[in-house]
Each structure stands twice: as structure tokens, then as C-alpha cells.
Amino acid sequence: MELYVAALGFGLISVSVIAIAAVGFTMQFGITNMINLAYGEVMIVCAYVAFYVNRAGVNVWAAMIAAALAGAVLSFLLNRFLYAPFQRKGTNLIGMVIISLAASLILANILLPIVGYDTSSYQVDQGPLLRWNGLVLTTAQIAIIVVAVLLMLAIHGLLRYTRLGKAMRATAANPILARNCGIPTQRVIDMVWLLTGALCGVAGVVAGMNSENFAVASGAAYLITIIAAAVLGGAGQPYGAMIGALIIGIVTELSAAAIAPEYKEVVAFTILVLVMVLRPQGLLAKRGALAAAG
Amino acid sequence: MDKQSPPADRPAPILRAEGITSGYGGVPVVRGVSISMGKGEIVAVIGPNGAGKSTLLKTLVGILRSSSGRILLGADDVTGHPPEDLAKRGVGYVPQVQDIFEPLSVRENLEMGGYLLKDSAIEGRIKEVCDVFPLLAPMMRRRADKLSGGERKMLAIGRVLMLDPRVLILDEPTANLAPILADAVLSEQVRRLADAGKAVLLVEQRARAAMQIADWTVVLVSGQTRLEGRPKDLLERSDFEALFLGAGPPVQED
Numbered sequence: 200m201e202l203y204v205a206a207l208g209f210g211l212i213s214v215s216v217i218a219i220a221a222v223g224f225t226m227q228f229g230i231t232n233m234i235n236l237a238y239g240e241v242m243i244v245c246a247y248v249a250f251y252v253n254r255a256g257v258n259v260w261a262a263m264i265a266a267a268l269a270g271a272v273l274s275f276l277l278n279r280f281l282y283a284p285f286q287r288k289g290t291n292l293i294g295m296v297i298i299s300l301a302a303s304l305i306l307a308n309i310l311l312p313i314v315g316y317d318t319s320s321y322q323v324d325q326g327p328l329l330r331w332n333g334l335v336l337t338t339a340q341i342a343i344i345v346v347a348v349l350l351m352l353a354i355h356g357l358l359r360y361t362r363l364g365k366a367m368r369a370t371a372a373n374p375i376l377a378r379n380c381g382i383p384t385q386r387v388i389d390m391v392w393l394l395t396g397a398l399c400g401v402a403g404v405v406a407g408m409n410s411e412n413f414a415v416a417s418g419a420a421y422l423i424t425i426i427a428a429a430v431l432g433g434a435g436q437p438y439g440a441m442i443g444a445l446i447i448g449i450v451t452e453l454s455a456a457a458i459a460p461e462y463k464e465v466v467a468f469t470i471l472v473l474v475m476v477l478r479p480q481g482l483l484a485k486r487g488a489l490a491a492a493g
Numbered sequence: 494m495d496k497q498s499p500p501a502d503r504p505a506p507i508l509r510a511e512g513i514t515s516g517y518g519g520v521p522v523v524r525g526v527s528i529s530m531g532k533g534e535i536v537a538v539i540g541p542n543g544a545g546k547s548t549l550l551k552t553l554v555g556i557l558r559s560s561s562g563r564i565l566l567g568a569d570d571v572t573g574h575p576p577e578d579l580a581k582r583g584v585g586y587v588p589q590v591q592d593i594f595e596p597l598s599v600r601e602n603l604e605m606g607g608y609l610l611k612d613s614a615i616e617g618r619i620k621e622v623c624d625v626f627p628l629l630a631p632m633m634r635r636r637a638d639k640l641s642g643g644e645r646k647m648l649a650i651g652r653v654l655m656l657d658p659r660v661l662i663l664d665e666p667t668a669n670l671a672p673i674l675a676d677a678v679l680s681e682q683v684r685r686l687a688d689a690g691k692a693v694l695l696v697e698q699r700a701r702a703a704m705q706i707a708d709w710t711v712v713l714v715s716g717q718t719r720l721e722g723r724p725k726d727l728l729e730r731s732d733f734e735a736l737f738l739g740a741g742p743p744v745q746e747d
């Protein structure tokens with residue numbers, strides 16, 4: 200039993216990391232119709248931005264802000280100068296996926312000569328251990344969970360209660376009608392890339408903190424889990440991505456405890472495949488992207 | 494009658510399109526169409542399916558680009574202006590399909606309709622739109638895709654009224670409505686909006702119902718104006734049905 204409670208603790212941190220990453224990824228698809236396979240690599244670029252800031256003696260939590268800014272700017276530029284021009288030319292979804300894959304490879308190959316092949320890790324003060332009913336987490340781990348919860352609440356507040364967030368949902372649902380309403384959809388989409396880029400940057404850092412070390416190659420592994428969570432919840436649905444992250448994160452860690460750590464990904468992806476067979480549109484998918492939950 | 498100078502008893506045009514040619518990249522769908530509407534006037538565009546009615550409307554509101562001709566709004570040339578700009582300038586458009594934001598609530602749809610308004614003005618404007626469509630008032634929190642056909646169309650028109658447009662462009666607002674409801678939408682809502690001073694461009698499948706409320710009718714066949722005039726005059730023509738169906742030869746203007 201102890202084992203499972205401990206696994207649940209690990210699971211909660213995984214959920215937090217996956218949720219931050221997957222919500223950004225799924226919003227890019229839901230609102231701008233872009234399956235951005237460079238997302239994992241942008242996470243890594245941001246993780247390294249934070250790494251150098253951290254190595255210069257700055258606290259990793261402050262470095263996270265630098266990573267968020269880097270992610271926002273990099274994602275914005277990626278869309279402005281690469282994705283948007285091709286989308287305007289009418290490149291289809293598959294073409295855009297391949298372009299994003301190319302962007303991923305380019306980023307990785309720019310990064311490699313700078314950071315090398317070795318793994319890196321942050322200087323993190325883990326803080327005192329906190330125990331609760333057999334659950335043991337460090338203060339830093341709790342902080343990751345708190346950051347995730349705050350970000351999810353912020354996304355919820357944005358989408359439900361602000362003019363910009365509602366315009367994002369309107370643009371996702373019906374971009375032409377949005378323009379007929381006078382909504383400057385170009386600017387709304389720019390804001391989406393800035394915002395999801397910031398999420399991507401934070402995700403890169405918490406993923407690096409959670410996995411002890413990271414390297415340029417980690418981006419691909421992150422991406423698979425992110426896509427799994429996003430698709431599980433219903434592609435393009437932020438609330439779906441949160442639920443997908445919850446399921447994938449908990450199940451992988453519990454199955455690691457129950458079966459063997461080597462199988463944790465297998466179990467998670469078996470669940471994904473089952474959901475795809477039984478409910479191909481994902482758990483939360485409703486007609487139209489970015490539906491409000493509940 | 495001469496296309497260039499409509500009868501003197503028509504109001505001065507607010508929106509005027511001259512020689513519009515547009516389509517989807519291939520052979521033009523709409524060819525050399527001129528149309529205008531003035532304050533308080535309902536102009537009905539009728540014609541068979543596939544005639545290019547929706548394409549003409551999409552061009553007027555900036556979704557499609559006209560490859561020739563020009564579009565004037567008042568004294569301003571707005572040819573090639575994007576839809577956002579036309580919305581800002583008082584052109585409201587209700588598309589034939591995909592006319593609402595389905596995953597958003599009724600209230601959110603209206604808020605988006607009023608996107609260009611100040612935050613403080615939106616609440617009051619929603620109340621005013623609910624005065625026009627009282628049925629909407631109790632369903633503010635409902636998801637828009639849960640509405641019935643009639644409720645949905647009211648929301649779509651209510652959404653466009655949020656900005657109180659000078660020009661209202663409606664693409665088959667009564668499609669998918671029960672006949673009684675369709676007549677009510679036309680003779681009550683649309684006529685009332687025109688009487689309130691809006692210039693209305695109405696595309697309708699129900700030609701006769703549209704002509705009953707219209708001040709001017711344009712018959713579009715194969716992307717060209719086949720015939721236009723006062724509805725009463727058109728209905729008196731013995732060859733009207735044939736022209737409407739596109740069977741007859743092009744009419745020589747007299």
C-alpha cells in the first residue's frame with residue numbers, strides 16, 4: 200500500500216508537468232489549427248535557457264520566468280515567420296505537421312553544438328520533506344504542483360471570463376464569423392502563440408526538474424506523452440488535456456508500482472489506444488474546438 | 494430601365510457594389526453584378542441554388558475578394574477591405590451556415606457580436622437585443638449548439654445586431670425554419686429592422702415571401718443579374734417564373 204501512495208505522489212508531479220505542457224500544445228491546435236511537433240524541442244530550448252540562467256547563480260524558479268519569456272518569443276516567431284506564411288498559402292494539415300517536424304529538427308541541430316550531447320540538470324533546493332498520510336514530497340515538488348494548479352486556474356479564468364479568452368474560443372470555433380464580428384483574429388492568434396509558448400517554456404523547466412536530467416533528445420520523449428494526453432482528452436480541448444494529463448500521469452506511476460517501472464509507458468499508451476478505439480474523438484471532444492467544460 | 498441610375502424614388506444607397514466579379518479561384522462564380530441598398534430599404538436577392546447568391550454576399554462583406562469592380566460604403570471605397578474593417582464600419586453579416594459560435598453560450602455569442610463595443614456598453618446592448626428577441630433572454634447560459642433552428646437564427650441575427658449595423662446582410666435567414674416561423678422572421682423581424690432605418694440585403698429561397706417584404710428585388714442566375722425591379726412589377730410579368738428558374742434568355746433592358 201505504501202508503494203502505491205508513494206507512486207501516487209510521483210503521479211501528481213507527472214500530472215502537473217504533463218498538464219502544463221499538454222494544455223499549451225492542445226490550445227495551439229484548437230485555436231490556430233496547428234499540430235506543432237516542434238513543441239517538445241521548444242521545451243528543451245527553454246529548459247536550457249533556464250539552465251544557463253540557473254547556472255549563473257539564479258534560483259531555478261526565477262529562471263523559469265526567463266524560460267517562459269523565451270518560450271513565448273520563440274513560439275511567436277515560429278508561427279509568424281514559418282507556420283503562418285505556409286498556412287496562408289493554403290498548406291494542408293499534413294504539410295504543416297511536416298513543416299513543424301522540420302522546425303523541431305532545426306531547433307535540435309542549432310541547440311546541439313551549443314549545449315552538447317551530455318545531460319544537464321538544475322541546481323534545485325528541494326527543501327524540507329513534507330509527509331501526509333504516507334505521501335512524501337519535497338517542498339520543490341509541491342511547488343511544481345502549485346505552479347501547475349495556478350496555471351490551470353489562470354487558463355480557465357482567461358478562457359471563461361476575459362474578452363481575449365472568449366475571442367480565442369470564438370476564433371477556434373468559427374474564425375470567419377469571428378472576423379465578421381470585428382475580432383482581430385490575427386492578433387488573437389499572436390496572443391495564443393505568446394501564451395502557449397510561455398506554457399511550453401515553463402513546462403520545459405518543470406519537466407527538467409522532474410526528470411533529474413535532460414538533454415536535447417528529451418524533446419521527442421516529452422512530445423509523445425504530451426500528444427497522448429492531448430488526444431486522450433480530445434484534441435484541441437484545454438480541459439480535455441488537463442484530464443488526459445491526470446489519467447496518463449497517475450496511471451503511468453501506479454502501473455510502475457504495480458507491474459514494473461519499465462512497463463509504465465506501455466500501460467498508459469494501452470489506455471490511450473483503448474480510448475481511441477472506444478471514443479475516437481477523445482474524452483471531452485464536443486462539436487467544435489475549445490468547448491467550455493461543464 | 495438603366496442599371497447605372499436606379500429609379501429616383503429609391504433611397505440614396507448606403508452600400509453600393511458595382512461590377513462585382515468573384516469566386517473561389519477557378520472560373521468566377523459571380524460576374525459583373527451591381528447591387529445597392531439604401532436606408533430603410535430591403536433588397537431581396539433571389540435565384541436558383543448555386544446561382545452565386547452566397548458568393549456575392551461573401552464578397553460584399555470582405556470574406557472573398559472581388560477581381561473587378563468596386564464596393565462603396567457611403568462615400569468610402571471599401572473594395573478589398575477585410576471583414577473586421579467592414580464590421581467596424583457598420584456592415585453586419587449573418588451567413589447562411591455556421592452562423593453562430595457553437596461551443597459558446599448564448600451570452601458569449603452576443604458578447605462576441607459586441608466585441609468592438611466598450612465593456613461597459615455590452616450589458617446594455619444585450620438587453621436591447623433581448624427586447625428585439627425576447628426568446629433569447631431566458632437562455633443566456635445555454636450552449637449555442639443546443640438551440641433549436643429558430644432560436645439559433647434569432648441568436649445569429651441578435652449577434653449581428655449587437656453592433657447596431659447600418660447595413661444588414663442576411664443569407665437565407667429562414668432556411669430550416671418552419672414555414673410559420675419563417676414568415677414571422679421576414680415580415681416581423683426583418684421588416685422591422687428595415688423600418689428602423691437599416692439597409693437590408695436579404696437572400697431568400699422563398700422568393701415570394703421575400704418579395705412581399707422587399708422594396709427591390711434582384712434575380713441572380715448563373716452569377717449574373719437576370720432581372721431586377723420592384724417586386725410588384727416583377728410579379729406581374731408573365732415570364733417571371735421562367736426567368737427566375739433561369740430557363741429564359743437574358744432580358745434586354747428596355
Ligand SMILES: Nc1ncnc2c1ncn2[C@@H]1O[C@H](COP(=O)(O)OP(=O)(O)O)[C@@H](O)[C@H]1O
Pocket residue numbers: 517522540541542543544545546547548549
Ligand atoms: N467554398 C467554395 N469553394 C468553391 N466553390 C464554391 C464554394 N462555395 C460555393 N461554391 C460554388 O459556387 C457556386 C455558387 O455557390 P453559392 O454562392 O453558394 O450559390 P447560392 O448561394 O446562390 O446557392 C456553386 O457552383 C458552388 O459550387
Ligand SMILES: [Mg+2]
Pocket residue numbers: 546547548589664665
Ligand atoms: Mg447560398
